[in-house]
Amino acid sequence: MQDKVVAVVPAAGSGRRMGAQRAKQFLDLGGMPLLSRTCALLEQVPQVHQVVVVAPPGQERELRETCLAPFCLPKLALVASGGRERQDSVMAGARAAAGLGAKWVLVHDAVRPLAEPAIFARVLAAAKDCGAAVAAMPCIDTVKQADPELRVRATLDRSQLWLVQTPQGFSLELLLEAQDQARARGLLATDEAGLIEAMGREVRLVMGSRDNIKITTPEDLALARRLIGEPRTRTGQGLDAHRLVPGRPLILGGVRLEYELGLLGHSDADVLTHAVMDALLAAAGLGDIGRLFPDSDAAFKDADSLELLARVRQSLAREGWRAVQVSVTLMAQRPKIAPHAPAMALNLARVLGIAASEVNVAATTSEGLGFPGRGEGMAALALATIARLEPQTG
Numbered sequence: 001m002q003d004k005v006v007a008v009v010p011a012a013g014s015g016r017r018m019g020a021q022r023a024k025q026f027l028d029l030g031g032m033p034l035l036s037r038t039c040a041l042l043e044q045v046p047q048v049h050q051v052v053v054v055a056p057p058g059q060e061r062e063l064r065e066t067c068l069a070p071f072c073l074p075k076l077a078l079v080a081s082g083g084r085e086r087q088d089s090v091m092a093g094a095r096a097a098a099g100l101g102a103k104w105v106l107v108h109d110a111v112r113p114l115a116e117p118a119i120f121a122r123v124l125a126a127a128k129d130c131g132a133a134v135a136a137m138p139c140i141d142t143v144k145q146a147d148p149e150l151r152v153r154a155t156l157d158r159s160q161l162w163l164v165q166t167p168q169g170f171s172l173e174l175l176l177e178a179q180d181q182a183r184a185r186g187l188l189a190t191d192e193a194g195l196i197e198a199m200g201r202e203v204r205l206v207m208g209s210r211d212n213i214k215i216t217t218p219e220d221l222a223l224a225r226r227l228i229g230e231p232r233t234r235t236g237q238g239l240d241a242h243r244l245v246p247g248r249p250l251i252l253g254g255v256r257l258e259y260e261l262g263l264l265g266h267s268d269a270d271v272l273t274h275a276v277m278d279a280l281l282a283a284a285g286l287g288d289i290g291r292l293f294p295d296s297d298a299a300f301k302d303a304d305s306l307e308l309l310a311r312v313r314q315s316l317a318r319e320g321w322r323a324v325q326v327s328v329t330l331m332a333q334r335p336k337i338a339p340h341a342p343a344m345a346l347n348l349a350r351v352l353g354i355a356a357s358e359v360n361v362a363a364t365t366s367e368g369l370g371f372p373g374r375g376e377g378m379a380a381l382a383l384a385t386i387a388r389l390e391p392q393t394g
Helices: 034-043 060-068 086-099 117-130 172-185 192-198 218-227 271-284 305-318 338-352
Strands: 005-010 050-055 076-081 104-107 132-138 143-146 152-156 162-171 204-207 233-246 250-252 255-257 261-263 321-331 359-364 377-388
Touching: 005 034, 005 086, 034 050, 034 060, 050 060, 050 086, 060 076, 076 086, 086 104, 086 172, 086 192, 104 117, 104 172, 117 132, 117 162, 117 204, 132 192, 162 172, 162 192, 172 192, 233 271, 250 261, 250 271, 255 338, 271 305, 271 321, 271 338, 271 377, 305 321, 305 338, 321 338, 338 359
Parallel strands: 005 050, 005 104, 050 076, 132 204, 321 359
Antiparallel strands: 104 162, 132 162, 143 152, 233 261, 233 377, 250 255, 321 377
């Protein structure tokens, strides 16, 4: 293919400004990692024939298994290993594109998943005309130049200022030459167009889009979620059951009840708390407690389920969620649960960091039906609502 176009997606950054425990390209936007959504966008760009993703060194397999393999991405050609700087990663991607026989490359940030397909067409057309083109938006705000102490030194003429985005399109031959010259001169630029400019070659500006935001901070991610209309809350369901046996304590919602039988399990078998944990994990799409706390792990032998609930809360927070409301119903013939329900609700609320009024604990005897009715065991059904954590500012 003489005019082959390959999109290079640098996804090797650490995302320090996001402040998350995972690199930002792995963070969820509308049920998909940011990188996955960006790659899915490139599937809709007819001018792009193949895609090269550049991964953080050592994380190639994780990126492929988490962000790429679960989704239909037929244009994905390969995953290259990135470098310390963005410039190194794009260079790796450009060389991979050369190996695929590309003549033109479109470099697009992994964390710009809201670009319109038409922008890629405009950038590519301009690049084919002059060799290099970038998406950009005219600056509409007044721009001040300041010193390190934030004292204003000058007001710049915004009529000539543009805010650069991606995609950025290049003749692959020109980009490789610019990268080689930059390496020889020790030049480091914040975007690929800067390397072309350093050669004294023309770079064309092409109108981008206000929605084509780069998701760098928690505030950016919150804005992107609003732009795609992502729901702010989710609801999950959890169900758990345990057998009643002699010689075990009966613990429900962190409250120890006086009873001749207790629940059998690897941990303290707190069936009520287990159902709540499963409901929270289901709402966040994080599996179940068997995955987080397997009964094959000796570390969880006789574990306090409220402590496990605290760890579930931490897991949700890492994914940007918090619990806002929990309702759980226990199915048990005996003993009486109603006198202890307020204490159980208070325990759950304390661990989850919500008001006790947002936790409802109820019980039913099941009218003597089934294993709960026969006193052979207990079961619990829980519903949990979670909401997005607000970004931390300041």
